[in-house]
Amino acid sequence: MTTVTPELLTVPEVMARLKIGRSKVYDLIRTRRLTSLKIDGARRVPADAVRDFITSQLGETAR
DSSP states (O other), X not given: OOOOOOOEEOXXXXXXXXXXXXXXXXXXXXXXXXXXXXXXXXXXXXXXXXXXXXXXHHHHHTX
């Protein structure tokens, strides 16, 4: 059996993917709109969380 490890992104990588600034990424994390975790003081965001955030935003736009 193979276990797939989720891809973890740094804040700058999230900034690049979403084309937003550092403050906005941390605001999304703070308001729990973007899931993240801390590893020894380093903030990481699962790539799936970024995809889920985009999907939720697209759903809100369609309304």
